Amino acid sequence: MTGFPRYAIYFAAGSDSALCRFGAELLGYDAYTGDELPFPQQALHVATDWREVSADPRKYGFHATLKAPMALSPGKTEADLKAACAAFAAEARPHPVISPIVDSISGFIAVIPAAPVDALPQLAADCVREFDPFRAALTAEDRARRKPEKLSERQRDYLDRWGYPYVMEEFRFHMTLTGRLDAERRGPILQMLRERFAALKLDALTVDRIALFKQDNAKARFRIIGEWALAR
Structure with a gap:
């Protein structure tokens, strides 16, 4: 099994933003402070049973995945990874701007783009490539937990190459x-979440940080230990 601690590179809305709140x-969890809410x-x-409904995403905090959770490869340290994050953020690149909506994706509910934005998968792919040297190789147990028999051939290839199946062309910002949730439960919950999201009046979301x-x-929740604004 993968060792601990584990690290992930995510997009997270700023701590003082309405989207973060x-x-x-x-x-029921603030990944910036570690507080339960x-x-x-x-x-x-x-x-x-909202505690159970929201249990899976609570473990990770409110985020969008750019580089999936990983243990560090031998010889790499947390300080090295933080330095790499700072260097990555310092490289000038486009800032993807999405029109965010709340919708169902693969059976769960998330904030997603209303339409594709080319710069978004490019940013994610850059993160996957740049931070992969920090990733410890998957163990056989970790690979089996991804149920490779249920993945497409391309997803299995990505799992073996990058440690995560939903990268590159398979990436979906969420x-x-x-x-x-099953379809019967999903409807009322989706309506409630859309109503709450509409109150934010958030017409555009700029992905401008990591x-x-x-x-x-294994029992701990993920917490934010550093954030960096992306250079334009």
Whole structure:
């Protein structure tokens, strides 16, 4: 099994932003502070088991994956990874701007782009490549947990090459709010989340930063230990 701690490079909305508060309140967890938060009454009214509904994304904090969780390869340190994050952020690159909406994706509900934005998968691919030297190789157990028999051939290739199947052409930007839901449950929850999101009046979201998340052990939640604004 992969060792700990684990690290991930994510996009996370700024700690003082309405989007950050929106996600943290719904997940009941603030990845910036490590604090547990009370769930909104609106969510509990629609789903009395909201703690279970939001359990999976709560573990990771409100984010969009750019480089999936990884243990560090031999010889690499947390300080090395932070330095690499700073160097990556210092390289001038386009800042993707999306029109965010709340919708269902693969059975769970997330904040996603209303339409494709070319610079977004490019940013994610750059993260996958640049930070891969820090990634410890997958163990056989870790690979089996990804259920490679259920992946496409390309996804299996990406799993073996990059340690994660949903990269490059398979990448889909999403900031997850729930675990997987069957269609019957999904409708009322999706409506509630759309109503809460509409109140933010967030017509455009600029992906202009990266954050380094850390998980100390298998029972711990991920926390933000560093963030860097991307140079234009």
